[in-house]
Amino acid sequence: MAKNVLSKFRIRKGKVFEAPLENAFGRLVTPFEEFIHRQSSSGLLLMACAIAALIIANTGLKEEYKHILHMPAGYSFGDWSLSMSFHHWINDGLMAIFFLLVGLELKREFLVGELAEMKHAVLPVLAAIGGMVVPALIYIAFNGGTEAARGWGIPMATDIAFAVGCIALLGNRVPRAVVTFLVALAIVDDLGAILVIAIWYTEDVNTTALMAAIGIVVGMWLLKVAGVRKAPAYLFMGVLLWYALYVTGVHATLAGVITAMAIPARPKYDPVAFSTFVKDIIRSFDRCFRPGDKIIANDALRARVGALDNGVQMVQSPLQRMETRLHTPVAFLIVPIFALANAGIPVDSFTSYTAVFNPLTLGVICGLVFGKLIGIVGATWIGWKLGLGELPKSASFHHIIGVALLGGIGFTMSIFISELAFAGNEEMLIQAKAGVLLASLIAGVAGFLILHRAPVEQTADTSGEVETAKQ
Secondary structure (H helix, E strand, C coil): CHHHHHHCCEEECCCEEECHHHHHHCCCCCHHHHHHHHHHHHHHHHHHHHHHHHHHCCCCCHHHHHHHHCCEEEEEECCEEEEEEHHHHHHHHHHHHHHHHHHHHHHHHHHCCCCCCHHHHHHHHHHHHHHHHHHHHHHHHHHCCCHHHHHCCHHHCCCHHHHHHHHHCCHHHCCHHHHHHHHHHHHHHHHHHHHHHHHHCCCCCCHHHHHHHHHHHHHHHHHHHCCCCCHHHHHHHHHHHHHHHHHHCCCCCHHHHHHHHHCCCCCCCCHHHHHHHHHHHHHHHHHHCCCCCCHHHCHHHHHHHHHHHHHHHHCCCHHHHHHHHHHHHHHHHHHHHHHHHHCCCCCHHHHCHHHHCCHHHHHHHHHHHHHHHHHHHHHHHHHHHCCCCCCCCCCCHHHHHHHHHHCCCCHHHHHHHHHHHCCCCHHHHHHHHHHHHHHHHHHHHHHHHHHHCCCHHHHHHHHHHHHHHHC
């Protein structure tokens, strides 16, 4: 067996070293395929972390779990100090990076993605609006005029990782255009949730700190106007903005979105200029090469390889490079940690009659399951009937119903808004989280089953597209 493995390592003409795994690493994958793969994998990990948190919170480890989450952590410099609990650092600190990625995705979608063309953007945008307004109204119908009314933003959100993870399990049964529709809808949904957090879940504002935050934002845009393309400069300003917003009273995670909006989206080289640059470098490389030369021992060759590497970086926009680099740590580290820190609630929140059949929990469940279904399908149908947009290619309203149900999976953002709405009220917070978890389970299973029963013949052409993309 070892001999067979070693035989796969071979030297070909031109001394190209090949190892078994390198063929997989070299496969061409479009950015959208990579995005879907990461989101679906993240959804499975997120589910595992949520289950782990539930188990921990209902065993002998419960007290240790709470102790760790409430343990203070921070740093100081002279008279200045910043200290928060681990739970606070996760929700305000790590989630700012999550919001940075969301902001980058939003900006890219509106510039060059599905939301860049009006005919493709109208129906997902209308669906997202309907999927935010109707759930909020249903929640208010259950809780209007009570203390729980503050949680009206909870059922508005869609968890893109869980939703894409569910739809990815169906493979080619779902047209690729339907997946794109869901992703565009969820991204607009995220924008709506961000605006809700910024406007309605902000406490008293510190005017001095707010002016400082505005000055930092102006500084970011000056960097952009001056042609600064290095991401660390924007990230440094983003950290300063995060602290300014933290002091201001505006939720500090919004610093991630604002920073994303400032990061340049235009590359230094367009494709023609890059092609010319690469050809010039290669010709220069060939002139400097002598038989037997090794790059490590030839400064001229090494300099040209370095220039080529810089060119490869410059043909991609800073926004594109940062989004690519953030996907893995956000999907496989930050969001799972958030789930571990926030999904741990007592099991009796799901098992007792009063724990589930109370206005707050019912408002969340009905908002996410029925509100999303009515809002997304209804808004899509109205827009389609009015001729404002086109249904996704090879899709029917059978698919739209399935997507609308998956839109009711509100895990990450819904729990995040629950933490903001009911901070300091443990009972209501647990009721809200129980509603989110139950609704996400119901919506996920129902959406999966509906899409699984969708006519396969309507998605036949999609399999060809997928195979072509894989090749």
